[in-house]
Amino acid sequence: MLSWAVTFLIIAIIAGVLGFGGIASTSAGIAQVLFVIFLVLFLASLLFGVVRGRRPPV
Numbered sequence: 001m002l003s004w005a006v007t008f009l010i011i012a013i014i015a016g017v018l019g020f021g022g023i024a025s026t027s028a029g030i031a032q033v034l035f036v037i038f039l040v041l042f043l044a045s046l047l048f049g050v051v052r053g054r055r056p057p058v
Contacts, residue, residue, distance in 0.1 A: 005034035 012027035 002038050005031045005038060008034065
């Protein structure tokens with residue numbers, strides 16, 4: 001999921017440099033949404049791991 005967010009961020013940066021404003025803003029919006037979803041899922045898995053009493057792998 002994080003790799004998709006980074007991919008859309010790179011697409012947004014390249015499109016912005018080339019002057020494609022609509023594509024850049026759309027890609028940046030998608031990257032933001034994917035990053036927020038990644039953070040929520042990461043925090044949920046961290047919370048469930050703590051509740052179950054397991055230590056995260058090192």
